Amino acid sequence: MARDKGDLLQGTLGMLILKSLAAQELHGYGIARWIEDVTKKSLTIEEGSLYPALRRLEDRGWVSSSWAVSETNRRVRVYTLTRQGRAHLRKEATSWMEHARAISIVLRAEPSYV
Amino acid sequence: MARDKGDLLQGTLGMLILKSLAAQELHGYGIARWIEDVTKKSLTIEEGSLYPALRRLEDRGWVSSSWAVSETNRRVRVYTLTRQGRAHLRKEATSWMEHARAISIVLRAEPSYV
DNA sequence: CGCCAACACCTTGCAAGACTATGCCTAGCC
């Protein structure tokens, strides 16, 4: 209710992360970049949200991680979508789209609706 | 992340309530009925969410309330959208739609996106 | 060489929002 313009919609971060990993594995920083890229900066990921979210996803078995070295020669933690993660993403995305559609229908309803 | 199917998308309840009051004043129970009606039950409002939400909206000056007697002859608290509430609804709805659109674009992105 | 920007990870503490569970009361009907 008190969202500011940079903020994400609640409950979408995990889903976006899973989606970012659907095609390729990425490290945390790369996930943030990916999301900002595909949305042309209209969604921004704060690191203080990202890393705790990744931990939650790993706890639930939706992603797994391991240490590696990046192209830029840094030590990075690389995340991979698990089989369950993929299944979950499919379900959650479908359900989210349905709910979002329901809401946007309400919002677009004529004010004169009775 | 752990939403069940009946759940609302976080952050939308206040907005839906404001929208329900855009055309007519309603009492709490009536708001819940209205939302379920226009979404054909695909969104359900729990009373434990509704009343605290109404209080928040009133605290912020977006709705005002008064006691009345319903058609069914019961004591009811009737809510009205204030001028500021109407302005806020317009802004919040616009912003929500934009964010939701950004997210749905990401979700629909080809998994082969790189 | 020293500095700085970009890259990369992480944690603590907080606030918001929605839910569960529970409680109370009334009107109308059988």
Place this chain on the structure above:
DNA sequence: GGCTAGGCATAGTCTTGCAAGGTGTTGGCG
């Protein structure tokens, strides 16, 4: 009397995202 539907409300809990703070590395540039 007892039941259902209508109606209001709160306390406590959980999830989530954020702000603020912190650590360290790499590579380029002056």
